[in-house]
Amino acid sequence: MSTDAVLRELLVRQLDHWLPAALHRSRRATLALAYAESDTAGAEAALRVVAEFADRLHGRRLTVLVLAPDGTELPARLGAVEATLPAEVAVHVVPGNPDRLPVALKAAGAAGAPLLTVVDGGDPDPALLAAAAASGRPAELLLVTEPGPALRPLLANAGFPLATEVELVPAADAPARLLGYATGSDRSLEALKDALWALDEYAGVRYRDPADPAGRPVDITLDPEPGPLRRELLAELARSGPRTVTELRRFAVTSTVYRAADANRALTTLLTAGTVIREPEHGRLGGDVVITAAPGGTAGPTA
Numbered sequence: 001m002s003t004d005a006v007l008r009e010l011l012v013r014q015l016d017h018w019l020p021a022a023l024h025r026s027r028r029a030t031l032a033l034a035y036a037e038s039d040t041a042g043a044e045a046a047l048r049v050v051a052e053f054a055d056r057l058h059g060r061r062l063t064v065l066v067l068a069p070d071g072t073e074l075p076a077r078l079g080a081v082e083a084t085l086p087a088e089v090a091v092h093v094v095p096g097n098p099d100r101l102p103v104a105l106k107a108a109g110a111a112g113a114p115l116l117t118v119v120d121g122g123d124p125d126p127a128l129l130a131a132a133a134a135s136g137r138p139a140e141l142l143l144v145t146e147p148g149p150a151l152r153p154l155l156a157n158a159g160f161p162l163a164t165e166v167e168l169v170p171a172a173d174a175p176a177r178l179l180g181y182a183t184g185s186d187r188s189l190e191a192l193k194d195a196l197w198a199l200d201e202y203a204g205v206r207y208r209d210p211a212d213p214a215g216r217p218v219d220i221t222l223d224p225e226p227g228p229l230r231r232e233l234l235a236e237l238a239r240s241g242p243r244t245v246t247e248l249r250r251f252a253v254t255s256t257v258y259r260a261a262d263a264n265r266a267l268t269t270l271l272t273a274g275t276v277i278r279e280p281e282h283g284r285l286g287g288d289v290v291i292t293a294a295p296g297g298t299a300g301p302t303a
Helices: 003-025 041-052 074-082 098-107 126-135 151-158 186-198 227-240 245-255 260-273
Strands: 028-035 061-068 089-095 113-120 136-145 162-170 177-183 205-208 276-279 290-293
Touching: 003 028, 003 041, 003 113, 003 136, 003 162, 003 177, 003 186, 028 041, 028 098, 028 126, 041 061, 041 074, 041 113, 061 074, 061 098, 074 089, 089 098, 098 113, 098 126, 113 126, 126 136, 126 151, 136 151, 151 162, 151 177, 162 186, 162 245, 177 186, 186 245, 227 245, 227 260, 227 276, 227 290, 245 260, 260 276
Parallel strands: 028 061, 028 113, 061 089, 113 136
Antiparallel strands: 136 177, 162 177, 162 205, 276 290
C-alpha cells in the first residue's frame, strides 16, 4: 500500500469522527480539500464518506470545496459520487493550487462554523495555514508535505493550539511524506492518534516521529513499539526535570505521535529497566506519581 492509500484511509477515518461532531455543533460546516497535484482520489473518497451521513444532514448545510490544478476536469471526475449526495451538500470545484485556498474559504462563507481543511502537497504556506485556522470555529487541518522543517511551530504560529506530525516512510524507494494535523480539541487530537495507529499494519509504510532523537521508523500497529517514545520521554525529563505521569502523558499526546496510553507502557518499561525512578516508589502508576531520570539512564535495551 502506498503513502497515498494510507493518507486516504486516514482522511476517511478522520471524516468519520469530524463530520458528525461538526453537524451536531452547527447548522453549517465546510470541508476544504486542496491538492497540489492532479490526483484527487482523496476527494472522491471524502465525498463517499459524506454520502454515508446523508441522514444527519437534514436541516444542515455542508459545503465541500475542492481545489486542484486540473479543476476544469474535476466536475466530470467527481460527478458519479456527487450524484449520490443529498441536496444539503454543495460541492464547489475551484481550479488552482492550494495557495488559492484563503480566497476560496472566504468566498464560500466558511468563517464562523466548523471547518476541516485538507492540504495535500506544496509548501506549508503561512498565509494558507493562518486562513485555515482563522476561518473555522472550530478549525482542524490535515497537511501533507515533503519532509523538511518541523510542522508543529508553523501550525502553532498559524493559531492552532494543538498539533502533531509524523513522517510516512514507504518500504520501497518512494519518497517519504510528512503529515501534520492541527486542532483546538483534545478529543479530536486523540481521535487522530487512534486512527493513525489503527491503519493497516501490513501497508508497507512505517512511521517516523520527527521528535524521536534517533529517528528510527516503527511499524503501524495498535500496540506500537515504544522505543521512540522512551527516548522522547527521557529527552523531556532532561529538558524539564521531574514530571508527573499526568504531565508526561500530556507530553506524549501533544508533542509526539504517540497516545497517552502509550506513555504508561513506555514509563513502565523505563521503570523496570531502572532508567527512571518514581516517587512514591511503590503503588499504582497514577497521574500524581513523579518521574525523574536516573543518573546515566538510557532508553533501554530495545530502544
